[in-house]
Amino acid sequence: MDKKPAFYGVPEDEDSYLMLSGIQHFFFCKRQWGLIHLEQAWAENVRTVEGRHMHERVDDPFNMEKRGDLIIARSMALSSKTLGLYGVADVVEFRLCEEQTTANGVSIPGRAGRWLPRPVEYKRGKPKKDERDIVQLCAQALCLEEMFGACVAEGDMYYGEIRRRQSISFTKQLREQVRQLALAMHDLFVKGITPPAEKSAKCRQCSLMELCMPKLAQKSRRVDVYVKKMLSSIDDGEG
Numbered sequence: 656m657d658k659k660p661a662f663y664g665v666p667e668d669e670d671s672y673l674m675l676s677g678i679q680h681f682f683f684c685k686r687q688w689g690l691i692h693l694e695q696a697w698a699e700n701v702r703t704v705e706g707r708h709m710h711e712r713v714d715d716p717f718n719m720e721k722r723g724d725l726i727i728a729r730s731m732a733l734s735s736k737t738l739g740l741y742g743v744a745d746v747v748e749f750r751l752c753e754e755q756t757t758a759n760g761v762s763i764p765g766r767a768g769r770w771l772p773r774p775v776e777y778k779r780g781k782p783k784k785d786e787r788d789i790v791q792l793c794a795q796a797l798c799l800e801e802m803f804g805a806c807v808a809e810g811d812m813y814y815g816e817i818r819r820r821q822s823i824s825f826t827k828q829l830r831e832q833v834r835q836l837a838l839a840m841h842d843l844f845v846k847g848i849t850p851p852a853e854k855s856a857k858c859r860q861c862s863l864m865e866l867c868m869p870k871l872a873q874k875s876r877r878v879d880v881y882v883k884k885m886l887s888s889i890d891d892g893e894g
Contacts, residue, residue, distance in 0.1 A: 665739035665841055673840055675733060675742025675798065678833065679791040681840050688840070689849030724751035726763065726770060733798035738837040744795050746775040761803040772799045774810040781816040786829075788812055793825050793833045 666672070673692065680688040690696040719728050726749040734741040749770035752760040760769030774795040778788055789812070796807040811820040843850070 665737065665838065666845075667736075669734070669736075669741075672734065672739050672741045673837075673844060675735075675738075675740040675794050676791065677840060678740070678794050678836050679787045681836055682785070682787040682790050684853075685843070685850040686852050689843065692840075693844065693847060693849050721766075725749070726766065733795055733802065735794075735798040735801050737801060738794060738797060738834065739841055740794060740798065740837060742795070742798075744774050744799075745777045747799065748773045748775060759805075761805045772803060772805060772807055774799060774807070775813060775820070776810070777813045777815070779815045781814050782812070782821055786832075789823055789829065790833050790836060792823055793829050794837070796825050797830065797833060 677688055677692050680691055719726065721727075728747045728749065729745070731744045731747045732741075733744055749761075749763060749772050752769040752771050754769075760771040763770050774792055776788065776792045776795065782788075792810045792812060796810050799805070799807050808825060810823050810825065812823060813820050
């Protein structure tokens with residue numbers, strides 16, 4: 656049987672692209688991502704229900720509105736050949752550029768001038784201590800850059816609990832982090848590997864905790880270690 660390569664790259668086939676929203680799951684917990692995107696497991700909790708309702712209010716694929724120098728597009732389809740990801744942006748705002756050159760912004764059919772895209776992602780809670788939401792927003796920005804050929808330097812996170820936006824700059828380090836996460840996602844997906852459970856404080860936030868059973872996995876690892884030690888001592892005694 657042929658051996659699989661140690662690491663897979665981003666697939667060229669669009670049918671093998673992964674869901675962009677999965678990058679948030681992957682950052683938060685690789686096992687959570689595996690359960691959802693490999694094993695097709697899902698469970699609702701209060702956070703997921705409220706979050707889904709918020710997105711339903713925001714997402715309207717037939718709604719594009721213009722407010723002065725601002726065009727608001729909802730539920731915009733995104734994809735990236737470089738990342739091998741596809742998804743939908745909650746909102747992409749296009750603001751009229753002051754300098755009307757091909758180096759600034761993009762053209763929009765039926766609209767005069769050049770327009771600079773800016774992704775806006777909606778979340779039900781409040782800003783996180785880690786970057787799980789930010790990597791998802793940055794992945795959207797990289798998709799927009801690839802699709803339109805324009806630089807997307809910033810975006811916004813809107814949090815329902817605090818009811819205001821948080822501006823995010825897409826730094827070089829953040830962009831590279833997103834690329835590495837995408838590569839790691841594709842690697843695990845092709846290998847079909849769901850990472851083992853790692854019990855931590857963030858398990859309490861996860862709707863999949865009962866399916867994941869991190870406590871059971873932790874006990875199982877302790878048993879494995881114990882058995883290996885016992886077998887090792889028996890081998891040493893026989894020697």
